[in-house]
Amino acid sequence: MRHGNPQPNRSPRKPVAVSKRPYTGNKDGTAKAKRAGTEWFVRAMRARWKFRNMGTLVIRDMRGKPGVLSVHATGRAADIGYLVKDRKKAVEIVEWLATNADALGIEAIHDYVYGDHGRGWRCDRGKWKIYTAADNAGSGGYWFHIELNPKMADDAGALSEAWHSIPKPDKA
Numbered sequence: 122m123r124h125g126n127p128q129p130n131r132s133p134r135k136p137v138a139v140s141k142r143p144y145t146g147n148k149d150g151t152a153k154a155k156r157a158g159t160e161w162f163v164r165a166m167r168a169r170w171k172f173r174n175m176g177t178l179v180i181r182d183m184r185g186k187p188g189v190l191s192v193h194a195t196g197r198a199a200d201i202g203y204l205v206k207d208r209k210k211a212v213e214i215v216e217w218l219a220t221n222a223d224a225l226g227i228e229a230i231h232d233y234v235y236g237d238h239g240r241g242w243r244c245d246r247g248k249w250k251i252y253t254a255a256d257n258a259g260s261g262g263y264w265f266h267i268e269l270n271p272k273m274a275d276d277a278g279a280l281s282e283a284w285h286s287i288p289k290p291d292k293a
């Protein structure tokens with residue numbers, strides 16, 4: 122089969138740090154119970170860096186989007202809080218999470234207090250996007266909203282293994 126002429130003037134692409142993966146969002150629906158991997162993740166973040174558990178499984182709609190199921194309802198989202206004075210350390214840690222998102226099975230991260238409107242990382246983009254007044258994840262504060270993929274949300278053993286295999290940030 123012929124593929125036509127090669128595209129002229131194609132600019133060289135930069136290598137990407139992480140591959141792009143499909144985003145699950147709320148497609149797996151409401152969970153009947155907390156999911157072991159998600160709960161393990163929150164405990165690990167608390168044990169190592171003192172993040173506070175601000176909630177995992179909650180059956181509700183997205184904030185500001187009535188009728189649209191929040192990913193919290195699937196049991197794969199966690200809100201983990203930190204102190205204002207610890208913001209710098211928290212940023213270093215969340216960027217470590219994004220860099221290692223493939224290994225850890227992370228699908229999305231919302232960082233609400235970055236810049237004027239926050240920023241978000243998504244597995245189907247493989248990078249951060251700076252939010253604007255018109256395009257953002259809603260108002261938030263000093264916590265990160267983190268979504269795991271279905272496999273890691275259910276498999277605390279696999280998540281623990283991945284977590285322990287990755288070098289942690291130096292100064293955090």
Ligand SMILES: [Zn+2]
Pocket residue numbers: 193198199200265266267
């Ligand atoms: Zn959340």
